[in-house]
Amino acid sequence: MIVQRRRSYSCLRIVPRCGRILPRRQCRLSSTTVSPTSFQGASIPSPWAGFKFQLDQIAPRFDINADEIQVLEGPEGFYETLRSKIRNAKTRIYLSTLYIGKTEHELFATIHDALSRSPQLKVSILTDALRGTREDPQPSCASLLASLVVDFPARVEIRMYHTPNLTGLRKRFIPKRINEGWGLQHIKLYGIDDEVILSGANLSSDYFTNRQDRYHVFSSSRITDYFARVHHAVCSISFLLDISDSKDTVSYSLIWPSSNLAPSPLYNPKRYISAATSLLLPLFSPSAFPTPALSNSENNNTSTTTLYPLLSHPPTLNTELPALKTLLSSPFLHSYTFTAGYFNPHHLITSSLLAASSNSKTRGTVLTASPAANGFFKSPGISGLLPPAYSHLSLRFLQRVRLANASIKLREWQRGTVGEKDGWTYHAKGIWTYFLSKSQDGREDRIVGPGATLIGSSNYTSRSYGLDLEVGALVVTDDEVLMRKWKREEEGLREFTREIGERELEGEERRAGWRVRVAMWIVKLVGGSL
Numbered sequence: 001m002i003v004q005r006r007r008s009y010s011c012l013r014i015v016p017r018c019g020r021i022l023p024r025r026q027c028r029l030s031s032t033t034v035s036p037t038s039f040q041g042a043s044i045p046s047p048w049a050g051f052k053f054q055l056d057q058i059a060p061r062f063d064i065n066a067d068e069i070q071v072l073e074g075p076e077g078f079y080e081t082l083r084s085k086i087r088n089a090k091t092r093i094y095l096s097t098l099y100i101g102k103t104e105h106e107l108f109a110t111i112h113d114a115l116s117r118s119p120q121l122k123v124s125i126l127t128d129a130l131r132g133t134r135e136d137p138q139p140s141c142a143s144l145l146a147s148l149v150v151d152f153p154a155r156v157e158i159r160m161y162h163t164p165n166l167t168g169l170r171k172r173f174i175p176k177r178i179n180e181g182w183g184l185q186h187i188k189l190y191g192i193d194d195e196v197i198l199s200g201a202n203l204s205s206d207y208f209t210n211r212q213d214r215y216h217v218f219s220s221s222r223i224t225d226y227f228a229r230v231h232h233a234v235c236s237i238s239f240l241l242d243i244s245d246s247k248d249t250v251s252y253s254l255i256w257p258s259s260n261l262a263p264s265p266l267y268n269p270k271r272y273i274s275a276a277t278s279l280l281l282p283l284f285s286p287s288a289f290p291t292p293a294l295s296n297s298e299n300n301n302t303s304t305t306t307l308y309p310l311l312s313h314p315p316t317l318n319t320e321l322p323a324l325k326t327l328l329s330s331p332f333l334h335s336y337t338f339t340a341g342y343f344n345p346h347h348l349i350t351s352s353l354l355a356a357s358s359n360s361k362t363r364g365t366v367l368t369a370s371p372a373a374n375g376f377f378k379s380p381g382i383s384g385l386l387p388p389a390y391s392h393l394s395l396r397f398l399q400r401v402r403l404a405n406a407s408i409k410l411r412e413w414q415r416g417t418v419g420e421k422d423g424w425t426y427h428a429k430g431i432w433t434y435f436l437s438k439s440q441d442g443r444e445d446r447i448v449g450p451g452a453t454l455i456g457s458s459n460y461t462s463r464s465y466g467l468d469l470e471v472g473a474l475v476v477t478d479d480e481v482l483m484r485k486w487k488r489e490e491e492g493l494r495e496f497t498r499e500i501g502e503r504e505l506e507g508e509e510r511r512a513g514w515r516v517r518v519a520m521w522i523v524k525l526v527g528g529s530l
Contacts, residue, residue, distance in 0.1 A: 048435075048451065048476060051330045052306065055474065058326065059308040059319050060289040064220050066305040066479035071489050072215035078201060079208035081217065083107065085192040089114045094124045094231045096189040096471075099131040099141045101204025108144060115152050122155045123148070126235050128185040129160035129254060134176050142241060146252040149243050158241035160254055161185035161234060164269035165467060171266070183314070183467035185238070188457045191228055194221040198455050198473055200341075200429050210424045211375070212415070214489065216455045216475075223307060230283055230309070230471060237262040237276050277316040284311045284319050305477040312458060312470040320458055321348060321465060323474050324431065327452055328356040332435045334447050335363040337490055341427040342386075343368035344393045344461045350400065357406040367497055368394065369426035370412035371510075377418040377425075392512035395505040402502070411497035430454045432490045450486040452476045 055061070072078050086093060087110055100107070115121055125145060132141040145158045163183030166174070170182065190197040201213040218224065239254035256264045262275035310320040325348065328336065333356060343366070345353070357364040371377055371387035378384060394410060401408045416423035434449030456472020458464045477483065504510060 048304075048478060050332070051326050052476060054326045055306075055308050055323060055476070057286055058323050059284060059286060059310055059474070060226075061286070062220075062223055062226070062289065062307045062309075064218070064223065064305050064307055066477055066482040068219045068223075069305070069475070069482060069485075070217040070219070071485040072197075072217065073489065073492055075201070075206075075208050075211055075213065078197075078199065078213070078215045081215075082190060082197065082203075083110045085195060085197075086110050086114050089121055089192045090118050091120055091193055092122055092124075092191065092228070094126075094189070094191040094228055095203065096126040096185075096187040096231050096234065098184060098186055098188070098202045099127050099134075099204065100125070100144065100202075102135060102139045102141055102144055104144070104204060107203060108148065112148065112151065115155060122157075123152070124157045124159070124231065124235060126159045126161065126185065126187070126231060126238060128180075129162040129239055130166070130176075130180050131184060132160050133254075134180075142252060142254075146241060146243055146250055149241060149252075150245055150250055153243070157235070159235040159238040160241060161238040161469065162265050163467065163469075164265035164272045167266055167269055181463075181467075184469070185234070186457045186464070186468040187231075187234065187471045189227050189231055189471060191224050191231065194224050195219045196224040196227050198227075200427055200455075200457055200459075206375075206425065207427070210422075211427050212413070212424055212493070213427045214430055214455055216473075218307070226289065226309065227471075230280075230311075233279050233283060234469065236260055237272070237279060273316060276313065280311060280313050280317060284309060284317065305475065305479055305482060308474040308476075310454075310456065310472045310474060312465050312468070314466050314468070318465055320454075320456075320470065320472055321346065324349060324454060324460075325352045327431070327433055327454070327474065328352040330433075330435065332437075333362050334434045334436045334449070335365075336431055336433045337365045337367065337450075337494075338431045339367035339493065340429045340459050340461070341369045341374075341425075342459050342461060343390050343397070344459075344463075345397070346460060346462050346465050349460050350397065353408065354400060354404045354406045357401075357408045358404050359407075362407065364406065364408035365494075366397075366408060366410045367413055367428070367493055368410070370414040370500075372417040373412075373414045373424060373426040375418065375425045375427070388510070388512045391505055391510050394500070395502060395510075395512075398502045398505065409499055410501075411494070412500050413493065413497045415496045428493055429459055430456075432486055448478070448483070450483055450490065451478065453486050 072081055093111065093114070111123060115123060127141055134140060136142065142160070149156050149158055166179055166182040171179070188199045188201060190199065195217060197215060197217050199213055199215045201207040201211070201215065207213065237260060240257050242253050242255045244251045244253070261279055262272045265272040308323060310323055312318045312320050329352070336356065338353060353364055356362050371391060374387040374390065376384060376386040398410055413426040418425055431454045432450035433452045434447055435451045437446050437448040452474060454472060454474050456470065458470040458472055464470055
């Protein structure tokens with residue numbers, strides 16, 4: 001537990017179990033506003049021109065080559081790719097994740113070996129403070145990473161983000177694990193030298209073996225440099241893991257360096273939010289990173305692939321939600337597949353999905369985890385109520401689909417049963433969109449796609465946009481090879497799904513009981529979110 005004491009020290013410190021909080025001098029950072037940018041693209045064939053123009057007003061734009069994107073299919077491929085790239089790292093590794101599993105000794109050893117082999121290599125790791133210290137004083141993510149700092153103090157930095165929503169009496173009395181419902185550092189960026197992996201996967205054994213997610217590798221120094229700036233910006237407003245090394249033991253604490261670019265979220269959450277907003281807004285402003293023209297060698301064909309980085313920093317910044325709404329409102333949209341492991345879409349996303357499919361031309365499919373593929377299935381305590389709560393929310397969604405006369409199918413993903421042999425969990429999130437391509441005479445001639453996908457950390461929930469820190473990317477292309485990669489990815493997820501309807505969700509086996517409904521009401525009442 002953390003107890004606040006006001007003393008004249010230069011930093012704030014969190015010490016596991018019986019720690020203290022010490023205030024530091026704070027500075028005020030001014031906020032800025034977004035300046036819309038004009039349309040930057042060359043001639044873009046319909047149907048991309050319209051919504052690319054709109055996206056150019058929402059987020060920075062990076063034109064890249066389609067062959068710079070690799071789509072990984074499963075957790076084992078993700079793990080082997082990650083370890084291989086870390087093993088061969090020469091200059092930098094930056095990892096933004098919710099947490100690293102406390103038993104990930106193999107991954108830890110891979111990072112350690114890379115540091116030993118490459119004297120120029122520097123490592124920066126960002127996790128969440130609440131999730132990263134959940135098991136303290138027992139072995140935890142923080143204690144695992146502390147030993148890395150001991151061995152390479154000048155070349156390894158560990159940062160832990162703490163939400164500004166959990167302070168005072170809430171922080172004092174809400175127990176561990178449950179307190180994570182008030183906001184987390186949820187970004188997943190895995191940068192090694194000039195490549196970066198965007199994913200929704202954390203760094204623990206289930207995400208490397210039997211927890212299905214999505215994984216895109218971008219082999220572009222511009223993209224990797226950009227997301228490195230995002231990573232280090234969040235590090236500069238996060239706690240630093242500090243080591244106290246004695247003869248017999250290594251202990252750590254989380255301190256707030258005086259060089260940080262914001263006051264501590266525990267001491268002054270309002271000023272922290274203001275300073276964090278001022279820091280992150282320029283990185284996600286549309287005009288922040290003008291895209292250079294492709295060289296002749298890069299522009300041998302007419303295909304164009306564009307990446308738009310997206311951010312959710314509650315309560316002040318959100319570019320992902322308007323980008324997703326823009327995508328779904330395209331007049332050329334033919335069909336879409338939307339997926340979220342925890343199905344509780346933000347109400348504006350639900351409205352956009354319904355609006356897009358409330359006509360005969362646009363068909364929608366939603367993929368989500370079945371209760372038996374939910375990581376909380378049969379979990380002890382209140383968390384065990386989450387799978388039936390999500391079933392209840394799925395029922396509400398299908399009721400709205402029926403009332404809106406929308407053409408949307410809900411499919412549940414299941415591969416075995418959680419906790420049993422060969423049982424998997426489902427954690428994938430994103431969207432794939434297909435478009436109607438028009439010929440020169442204006443006639444709709446063929447379905448193209450997926451022509452766009454959204455990849456990243458967000459679960460698209462009210463929690464994602466109201467509490468958690470999220471980063472993703474919307475990628476748009478007319479390159480047919482990349483489209484086929486996305487189609488294989490989507491079909492690979494559909495393989496383990498089946499359609500589910502209102503009748504089944506209203507049945508006795510799936511109907512949410514009073515305990516589930518009361519728990520959902522309590523969480524909402526005290527300011528948390530699913």
